[in-house]
Amino acid sequence: GxxxxxxxxxxxxxxxxxxxxxxxxxxxxxxxxxxxxSLGQGPEFLIYFQGTGAADDSGLPNDRFFxxxxxxxxxxxxxxxxxxxxxxxxxCASSNSQGIDTQYFGPGTRLTVL
Amino acid sequence: xxxxxxxxxxxxxxxxxxxxxxxxxxxxxxxxLFWYVQYPNQGLQLxxxxxxxxxxxxxINGFEAEFKKSETSFHLTKPSAHMSDAAEYFCAVSGVxxxxxxxxxxxxxxxxxxxx
Numbered sequence: 001g002x003x004x005x006x007x008x009x010x011x012x013x014x015x016x017x018x019x020x021x022x023x024x025x026x027x028x029x030x031x032x033x034x035x036x037x038s039l040g041q042g043p044e045f046l047i048y049f050q051g052t053g054a055a056d057d058s059g060l061p062n063d064r065f066f067x068x069x070x071x072x073x074x075x076x077x078x079x080x081x082x083x084x085x086x087x088x089x090x091x092c093a094s095s096n097s098q099g100i101d102t103q104y105f106g107p108g109t110r111l112t113v114l
Numbered sequence: 115x116x117x118x119x120x121x122x123x124x125x126x127x128x129x130x131x132x133x134x135x136x137x138x139x140x141x142x143x144x145x146x147l148f149w150y151v152q153y154p155n156q157g158l159q160l161x162x163x164x165x166x167x168x169x170x171x172x173x174i175n176g177f178e179a180e181f182k183k184s185e186t187s188f189h190l191t192k193p194s195a196h197m198s199d200a201a202e203y204f205c206a207v208s209g210v211x212x213x214x215x216x217x218x219x220x221x222x223x224x225x226x227x228x229x230x
Contacts, residue, residue, distance in 0.1 A: 031216065033218075035220075040222070041223075042204050042223050043158070044220070048216065095216070100146055100163070100216070101216075102163070103216075105150075105157035105159070107155065107157045
């Protein structure tokens with residue numbers, strides 16, 4: 001079946017602009033995670049959704065970052081007033097439920113802020 | 115809080131040689147443990163995971179890892195490397211309860227090169 005998909009695969013923007021990154025999880029997966037992977041680093045947790053609600057957003061670096069999942073499926077990560085330090089690969093993962101169920105990762109969106 | 119240390123950002127082996135990628139974790143309670151592999155331009159793929167039970171865990175592509183609580187380690191091994199094993203490998207832990215359950219904490223990764 002279809003895996004996790006993320007769009008766009010690449011996004012180049014200018015400092016100060018607003019961007020939206022989209023994640024389509026595996027159908028039926030209730031848990032959805034966003035991670036950020038900077039160059040030479042492992043992925044860092046940003047936010048976790050169980051259904052429509054953000055169960056844990058403690059990884060969001062500041063209030064310029066926001067994510068939604070209005071219908072419990074597709075999620076959008078929104079970044080306002082982008083900064084050069086936001087440049088990274090943004091990864092989305094989904095799993096059948098929270099906990100030890102395997103997280104399936106998408107290919108990521110590479111964000112470059114000029 | 116959980117944290118993961120992967121010793122060696124780059125490991126090189128010859129084809130057919132033993133692969134050993136090291137991972138140590140820090141956690142107030144024994145966490146769940148994972149190894150993921152990332153091929154170029156692809157998403158992270160789960161190799162294996164330890165939750166409970168037998169401490170030697172077998173995964174895909176001939177990889178295995180052993181949870182050693184006394185050493186707080188979860189090293190990844192494969193008896194004989196293949197060219198197709200060249201990739202980046204990430205060790206990760208997750209908490210076992212509450213808000214940390216399911217939230218993955220990753221190491222910085224180890225790039226494996228396999229020489230013919």
